[in-house]
Amino acid sequence: MSPAGNPRHRKLTESRLLFPVLALALILVFDFFYVPGFFTITNRDGNLYGNLIDILRNGSAVMLLAIGMTFVIATGGVDLSVGAVMAIAASVAAVMMNPVILGTSIGTDIEKFVTDPSFTYSPLWEVILVTLAVSTLCGLWNGLLIAYGRIQAIMATLILMIAGRGIAQLITNGVRIQIFYEPFAYIGNGWLVLPFSLYIVAAVFALAWVLTRRTAIGLFIESVGINATSSYFSGINEKRIKVLAYAFSGFCAGVAGLVASSNIRTSDANNLGWGYELDAILAVAIGGTLTTGGRFSLAASLVGALVMQATTTSILAIGVPAFAVQAIKGFVVVLVLLLYSEQLRALLRKLTSQWGA
Secondary structure, eight states, X not given: OOGGGOHHHHHHHHOTTHHHHHHHHHHHHHHHHHSTTTTOEEEETTXXXXXXXXXXXXXXXXXXXXXXXXXXXXXXXXXXXXXXXXXXXXXXXXXXXOGGGGTOOOSSOTTHHHHOTTOOSSOHHHHHHHHHHHHHXXXXXXXXXXXXXXOOHHHHHHHHHHHHHHHHHHHTTXXXXXXXXXXXXXXXXXXXXXXXXXXXXXXXXXXXXXXXXXXXXXXXXXXXXXXXXXXXXXXXXXXXXXXXXXXXXXXXXXXXXXXXXXXXXXXXXXXXXXXXXXXXXXXXXXXXXXXXXXXXXXXXXXXXHHHHHHHHHHHHHTTOXXXXXXXXXXXXXXXXXHTTOHHHHHHHHHHHHHHHO
16 A cells, blocks of 8 residues: 555644644754754753743743634634733733722732732632633623624624723723732742643643533534534534634633733733734644634644744744844744645645655
8 A cells, every 4th residue: 555545644644733743843943953052951949941941831821822712713713802801811810919009998908919929809719710700701792792793703803802902901990010929920930840831721721622522512613614504404503602612712811811911920901912812813723723614623723822932932042133023923924824735735745655655
């Protein structure tokens, strides 16, 4: 049997993980030759540090967004509001821990919020639950507008993208609230051999994987993305599936907002999550999920997010000015997306077949 006809060969060449992994490998090969010491990993007090660890740590927020965005894009939609939802989540969390800025009478010594890193107005579990509930409601709002209001996804989510940062500013009275509560800061700055944020990504990924690969939800999402009308006549409630996808995207944006705000220890409604929605969309596209909807791979979307972060880290490591990062990143993304052209796939199959022969 020729390699092209070998089931394992076809599974490899058609896998959605192949090209994202190949793109990431090419970037790392570039770093190996042009960035001295890029692969050096040091051990400090039992924790690992280095450029590779930084890629994983700094890419945590985009990976979280990519998980939720995969749900949305697989249904044939898009969510432009995830960056704004991150800002809303950060503002809600900051106000719950430090409401002094709002002039709230809290019946305690105000100095504790600054001098005592173990003091918070609301317990951490309450902060996390309320923040995730608010972000999920934001996603639910998008889903209702799209599924039941019949508003185009790009327009419905654009509403919250524009208004969301204003809402975040209203929550904090337009003030950037500093966060001194150490247990909260551990979410984005903590280390447990690896950055703690990676364990959060792993937990959210596991939840998404169980929902889509151990229940019928994944099949329903793909069916709606391929043909919503046929799905409806097949007995699938396509409106509920879309609402679920956007609500989960909002949930993931809330988790990303907690990670990002705890990392910088502040609620920055203007800048937190800015442009992240585009990185998340590109990560999902690099992961092989068609923007028209249909089949998807959560693992490939995570690798796509790492491709985006590795590109940024590599560009900065070789001394490229920060203002040129976006332009170069766009060029790299174009090259990666070209890998998905059917012509290149056919050429790859032909070359591997000839090599095997």
